Amino acid sequence: MKIKIILLLLINMVCYDQLYAQCTGVDFEEKNGIAILEMESKLAGSWKKESIPGASANSALAYRGNDSFGNPNNSIISYSVRINSPGTYRFIWRNKIGIIASTKPTTEHNDSWLKINGSDFYGLKGTHKVYPGGSGKSPVANGTTSGGYFKIYTSTIDWNWTALTSDNDGHVIYTTFNQAGVYSIQVGGRSSGHMIDRMVLYKESNYSAAQAQNLSNAQTNCSGGSTPPTDPTPPTGGNKAPTVSFTTITNGQNFSVGSNLSIGLSASDSDGSISKHEIYVNNSLVDTDGSSYTPHQLNQLSAGNYSVKATVTDNRGASTSATVNFTVGGSSPPPPDPTPPAGGNKAPSVNFTTLVDGQQVTVGSTVSIGVSASDSDGSITKHQIFVNGSLVDTDGSNFTPHNIVGISAGNHEIKAIVTDNLEATASKTINITAGSGQPSNPSNPSTPTISFDLVNSTTNSTISSISNGTTLSSNNSKGVNIRANAPTNTKSVVFKLTGALSRNWTESFAPYALFGDTNGNYSSNNLPVGSYNLNAVAYSGGSGSGSVIANTTIVFNVGNSSSTTAKTLAYPNPVKSDGRISLKLPEGTSGSYTYSVTNSLGIQLEQGRFTANPTQTEVDLQLSNIGKQTKGVYYLSIISSNSKQTIPIIRE
The missing domain is CATH 2.60.40.3080 (Immunoglobulin-like)
Known part of the structure; x- marks a missing residue:
């Protein structure tokens, strides 16, 4: 008996040593297709750990050294990550501009160096790849790059998840790991004042951008992991199928426009275990988890009918599905009345800046809701926009104008509520009219159309609209993007641009941008002088699937513009x-x-x-x-x- 006990102890010690060895010196690991790390967990050179408002875990990295625009080997922090499941991962980090320049504040103090020693490390924009200088691969990203390092930049001052490379032609970052193992990630100081909070590597087939960016996700500390998963064993004779049911939604349920929905599941397997969870929305795969399921989030739901299917697979390959159907639309509770100020606190004030009460707008146009708010004895902490009684937009201290895309005919009530730092609120309500003020005749509906806007990719602001026959000056066509304003029930837009520049592109998330975007930060491109034909088709499903909602084609031109033109x-x-x-x-x-x-x-x-x-x-x-x-x-x-x-x- 003693011999058996000793043997068991020895086996346990060996297993523990092997498990521990897998994480010796490793900072974090990939689990179920995602790896998350708080960046301030390590320091080097002029990188400092600082308490920064809005940072997850209450602190972040701040580079306080001298600018190092030409030398990537500066204040290098080396992180190690254990990859359990080989494949291609997207890289993002949460960062901000910590020093606000007096001129061009969104392009200064906004970048750092990055190198990932994976099997392949590249930037991607559509189908176009770029590589870091010194990698031996081409084409090389625009701007300074050497030693296998990319310059990674953002154009947003406050906390954001933008991580782009290639100057004036932003490409998002990917890396491929051909086999399981431990890989290194180097981060170097480039611009003084650049701040980084956390980094994430994730498989886009497993997670949406919103899921990867969720700050409630814990960092994936290395715990030894397991050997990379293998293909499931085919089901055999007596294998019983697993079961699955929805826990947070029932068939036929109705939700308010703009609401958020968490899709919860309960799954089990009586003679084995669950190895995979899959979620489909309107027949499109939107979420894949392994044995542990994290509820999939549907945010800011638009009006319409939805079908959600959950499929689970057991350890021997048998699978089962369950489907629920629900609707979004109908009445919703009115917004709350303003809270009176507490004690001596003065209430804030709010006004609309882009609309006036009684204004008439064109049916199908994009209506921008801008507000200006102030607080004489404190600060604004929250902005809320309600349209026809439904909450459609919530921002913190910084408000980004809310766009109603493809506004329907009729009367619309718009209400803005702001909250100050002591919880006092103020509100302002206006009414606008689209068309004649009466809803369009259902028996003779108008054909939905798509309108186009020219966007400044540096400021993300609209320059002007583009319609059939528009001529743009060549000075007005540099560093731009084109946004398609599609009807509200659109789930994807397929672009086709021909002429002096050609491009085929599909966007499955708003804003629908011809040259792409990262969470509303528009990618930049230049339109050469010449004639163009632009076609955009809006679809009811993602990735150009489902039925056609709208199909619009315009012809426009980019002409010469003299640099000596008199100025205003x-x-x-x-x-x-x-x-x-x-x-x-x-x-x-x-x-x-x-x-x-x-x-x-x-x-x-x-x-x-x-x-x-x-x-x-x-x-x-x-x-x-x-x-x-x-x-x-x-x-x-x-x-x-x-x-x-x-x-x-x-x-x-």
Whole structure:
């Protein structure tokens, strides 16, 4: 008996040593297709661990050394990751710009060096790949790159998940691991003030971007793991099929527009174990988990009918499915009344900046809801937008205008509620009308269409609309993207651009951008001089599947523009608190103009129109919202049918 006990102890010790050895010196590991690590877990050189507002785990990495734009071997932190399941992983990190430059704040202090020693390490934009300099592969990414390091940059000041490479032609980051093992990840300091919170490697076949970016996910510390999974054993004679049922949703259930839904499951196998969970939404695979299932999230649901199917597979290959159908739409509870301020706290204030009460808009157009909020004795911590009683948008301290894409005919109530740091709230409600104010006749519905906007990829702001016959100046076609504004029930848009530049592209998530985007940060491209034919088809399913909702084709041109063209002058500049400013137009100017003013984050604060004629060389503008803003630099864009000029405005 003693001999048996000794043998068992020896076997346990050997197994423990092997398990421990798998994680000796390893910082984190991949589990079920995802690997997560808090970056501040290691430090080197001029990298500092700092308490930074909004960071997960309350702290993040901050690079406090000198700029190192040409040398990637600077303050290198080396992380190690254990990959259990070989394949291709997308790389992202949560980062922000920690030093706000007085000019071009979204392109300064915004990048770091990165190298992943996988089997393949590259940037991808559509089907186009780029490689780091020194890798021996081509083509090489634009900008400075050497020693196998990519420059990884963002163009957003606050915390975001943008991780792009290749200057002015943003490519997202991927790495392939051909076999299970331990791999290294090197991060080097490049721009002083760049801050990084956590990094994630994940298989896009297993996780959506929203799932990978969820800060409630724990970091995947190395625990020894297991040998990489093998293909399931085919079912044999007496194998019983597993069972699966939904725990958070029932057949026929109805949800409010804009609500979030967690798809929970209960699965079991009486003579084995569950090895795989799969979730399909409207026949598209959206989530794959292994033996441990994490509820799949459906966020900001749009109106329509939904079919969700869950399929589970056991350890011997037998599978079972369950399906539920639900609808989104109908009545929803009205937004809560504003909370009165507590004690001596003064209530905040909120106003609409892009719409006025009673405004009429075009059916099918994109309506931008902009608000301006302030708090005289504190700060704004939350913005909420309700449309027809349904919550459609919630932002924190920084508000990004909410777009109603393809607005339907009828009357629409829009309500904005803001909350300050002491929980006092204020609200503002307006009503707008699309079309005549009456819903379209169901027996004779209008044909849905797609409209197009030209977008500045640096600020993510709209430059102008593009319609059939539009001519863009060549100066107005650099560093841009084109957004398709599709009907609300669209799930994907397929683009086809032909002409001086050709591109075929499919977008399965809004915004639907011809040159792609990363979580609303538009990728950049240049449109050469010439003629173009742009076709966009909106589909009811993802990846160009389902039925066609809308199909629109336009022809537009990009023409030459002289660099010596006279410019518009703005004065006084700096502008005073009254917000008054005058424009001195070039001689002979005529036609209709639109103007807009954005802050350094690209948030629109003002917009309007004016008409010029050859005898009128000056135009007065009243920029009331700018007059209320804090001191800093703002950007006034003046747009006509064939030109655009942006003038920096200083708020004194």
